[in-house]
Every structure is written in structure tokens, then in C-alpha cells.
Amino acid sequence: MQSKEKNNLIFIRLFPGENLNEEIKKACKNHDVKTAVIISGIGQLKNSKLGYFKKKDDYSPDVFDKPLELLSLSGNIYREGDDYNLHIHAILGDEKKNALGGHLIDAQIKVTAEIVLFKTELTIERKLDEKTGLKALFLG
Numbered sequence: 001m002q003s004k005e006k007n008n009l010i011f012i013r014l015f016p017g018e019n020l021n022e023e024i025k026k027a028c029k030n031h032d033v034k035t036a037v038i039i040s041g042i043g044q045l046k047n048s049k050l051g052y053f054k055k056k057d058d059y060s061p062d063v064f065d066k067p068l069e070l071l072s073l074s075g076n077i078y079r080e081g082d083d084y085n086l087h088i089h090a091i092l093g094d095e096k097k098n099a100l101g102g103h104l105i106d107a108q109i110k111v112t113a114e115i116v117l118f119k120t121e122l123t124i125e126r127k128l129d130e131k132t133g134l135k136a137l138f139l140g
Contacts, residue, residue, distance in 0.1 A: 003027040005119070010036070014113035020045065021106060024077070024115065025084045034079055035124055036117040038088065041073025043113030048092060050102035056133030059103055067110045068092040071099060076137070077117070078124045085126060087137075 001023045002013040012027045014020065028036065046067050051059030075088035091101040123140030 001026060003030060005031050008119040009039075010117040010119055012113075012115040012117065014043065014109045014115070016109055016111060018109045019106070020104070020109060020113060021086055021088070023109075024086060024117075027117070028077060028079070028084050031119065033077065033084070033117070033119050035120045035122045036077040037120065038073055038075045038077070039116040039118050041070055041090070041113060041115040043070040043109065044068070044111040045070050045092065045107040045113070046110040048090075048107040049105040050090065050092070050100065051105050052102050053134060056128075059105065061105055062102075064092070064100075066094070068094055068100075070107075070113060072101075073104070073115060075104075076124070078126075080125070087126075 004011050010031050014023050048064045049061050051061045054060050071093045072091040077084055077086050088104040090104040091099055093099045125138050126135040127138050129136040
């Protein structure tokens, strides 16, 4: 992984075999991120695990072993103790130009990934919303 920051923008380059989520967390730690917004993400992934929220603790995950283009990445990140909480959604495309998307649970880099974060000083956290069963965003 390579990363560079200027004016609260963090550019990240990931390499084959790296884990997307873990490397984003490392970049956040390296750049002392409190909170961040994922502005963009492109590249090619493998072993992608996407979910669809149905109810509390049920994201109906599917794993896609074949390489897929990372067409779009969005979400937010916040520091939680010594770790980071990632809430990421992705749109992935196959070789026939079909797109699929959902909550990005996990993925490895097949060829590359280029990700841009916007670093902020906002205080956010996630708490269980009893009505929906979702760990929802709360602004501090």
C-alpha cells in the first residue's frame, strides 16, 4: 500500500493480494484519521464479499471469487478506540459489463485499487437503532 495526504485528501494505492478493508484501516492509522468520507474507489478485486441488509446481524452475504472491476466505492470511516469502523458500499462489474452492488464486507485486490478519502475532524459513532436493527450513524 502507498498513501499520501495533502489538504485533508488522502490518496491510497493498493496492490495485488492486499485486503481492501485492512489496508484502508492502515492508511487511516498512518494519517491519523478521526473520520473520513470515501470520495472514490476504482480498480479490480477478487474474492469480493457483498451484503444486503435484511435485519439485525443478517447482511445476506454473497462471495464472488472471479475478478470484478471496482466501479465505485463510497462510505464513511471513523476511529473507534485503536481500530476503525468502515461502512462501505461498492458497485462491481463483470467482464460482460453487468453491475452488482451492496455493502462491501471484504475483498482482496486482484490488480490494483485507487482510493481517495476526505479526512475530517467530525465526531461520529454507530449505535443500534432498535426500530431497524441497524447500527446507525449518530453525530456527536
